[in-house]
Amino acid sequence: MSADDEPLLQASDQSLGVQISGAVATHKIPLQLILTSKLTDARLLTAGVRSNLIHTLSMDPQLRVRWLDDRACLEYLQKHFKQPYVDIFRKERRGSFRGDICRASVLYREGGFYTDLDLQLRTPLTQIADPKTTFMSCFTADNAILNAIIAAAPRSPVMKETLWELRKWYSGEATKAADPNGADGTTSEWMGPLTMLRGLRKTMGKECPSVNFDPGALSGHISCGQQEIMLYREAELNCDTVSEDCPKAAWTRSSVACASGSSTWAPTATSSAGHASMVVRIGVARAADGTRQT
Secondary structure, three states, rough: OOOOOEEEEEOOOOOOOOOOOOOOOOOOOOOEEEEOOOOOOHOOOHHHHHHHHHHHHHOOOEEEEEEHHHHHHHHHHHHHHOOOHHHHHHHOOHHHHHHHHHHHHHHHOOOOOOOOOOOOOOHHHHOOOOOOOOOOEEEEEOOOEEEOOOOOOOOHHHHHHHHHHHHHHOOOOOOOOOOOOOOOOOOOOOOHHHHHHHHHHHHHHOOOOOOOOOOOOOOOOEOOOOOEEEEEEEEEEOOEEEEEEOOOOOOOOOEEEEEEEEEOOOEEEEEEOOOEEEHHEEEOOOOOOOOOOO
């Protein structure tokens, strides 16, 4: 068993993300939005979460939606992936961890965009990741990867390495917490953010070893071998009062945003590249009714 093992049952499987009929493929990342949930249908979402999803799609009407509940995820893995990935999904009792496995698998095989259902966007996904981007996400405040928002091209090496790290997580070959000696560069103990951070590190180590992989400093666009990577950084929003950044009083004080450039910024701040953070900011908050439905 090695990290070069293909997770798919058939390495030659060429079934990629399907575009909406008539839509022009303008991005290396397929124009589909992958959503995972314990619920069988988006119509079962609470009003606030459903409204947020409608808002996300209104900014990118060309996106095809892939809705996968637990049963659909299991069937997808059984059809396309080797048995170890089926087993870890079937045995996992925690819903959020099943979502981590499902999104990584679909994104690896097909490519596309993924967001958590309670992630509220202020910028269209197709602007957050430009046409040349092959992988996009956001560093968390503790320097892991915010896997609540991901974009990946089909067969992304980042997603392949992430799947491998997930397999190691369950087999016991990797620690289920950040390395206590600081090798991971984060203090995170969450499976999804930590395994994706490790996957990104492994990919960049292979594709662009000359780039210093420092989770506390990396951000913006990175040309990495054949990969074009876009990384944002998370920062806390001040939501004590209703404002342009926090338009709803229900947004919590712990609401965060992702921006290119500096990891700490105010609404009027500019990134290290001199671009206003507002242009690329991703607003993240709990849904209006305060729930998480992942």
